[in-house]
Amino acid sequence: MSNANTQKKEKKKILNDKQKKIVDIIVTVVQVIVIILAIAISIIVIVNPIGSTNNVASGSIKLLPVLSDSMNGADAYYTNNQYGVTFDIKTRFKTGDLIIAKNPYTNYSDYKVGDIITYVGNVNGQSALITHRIVKINTFPDGSVNSFVTRGDANNAEDAVVNPSTVKAVYKSHLKGVGNAINWLQNSTNFLLVIVLPLVLLFIYNIILVVRMIMANKLAKAQASAANNEINEEEIKRKAVEEFLAQQKAKEEAEKQETISEENNDSDNGEN
16 A cells, blocks of 8 residues: 555656646746847837938848828729829738838839838928838939839828938838837837846846756755765764674684683693
8 A cells, every 4th residue: 555655656746847847848938939029129129210210220121110101092092093003902001010121222223113112201391211102213314213203102192202312221011010019119118118127037037046056956965965974974883883793703702712722721731
């Protein structure tokens, strides 16, 4: 009966160890995901503007939050517009989306009607980034590009003429709703609460784990040392007992030999 209980306890212990390992793996994976997301979001927030500036990220990929619905045009615009050009309806985006853009073309002739460009324009008397579609390309007599005419798909009027040198990025694709999160995280308080604070807590948590690990290792060493000392003490006692018994046995043997010698001497004297 006792053996059966012992086996059950050992089995239960093994299952707990497995569960602990699974939990450790899950915690580690979650930490890695949180750190990767925090780093990625931090990079996006830090290097990309929110639209109130005429600067864009210097990298080959630019992420631009959408701040208006000027490009959220009606379906008819993409198939039957006044410019006689069919546009991809998938390029429509609205407030809260996130534009993924690439570097502007170095050769102005690479631009074509229908391209969506981000350029430095004027909004309410202030310099700002505008992302609209090219609806017309003005050229010089030799055929080289002079300027662009742009328009928001949802707007009723064309923009002011755009100088190709003011183009900062060319649209590639967009992510729906992600721009809202980026704009929200541009606020320093929100960034602190959502990004910095979790990373600090993770850092403290891992420091605690390391300290616990060090303390556990020290405790294990101390216990092992104490166990070794107990073993040594038992060994010393055992050897002392063995030595004492050996001495007693040797003493008894000596006394026995001495008794035999005396008896032999007495026998010899009697015969004489």
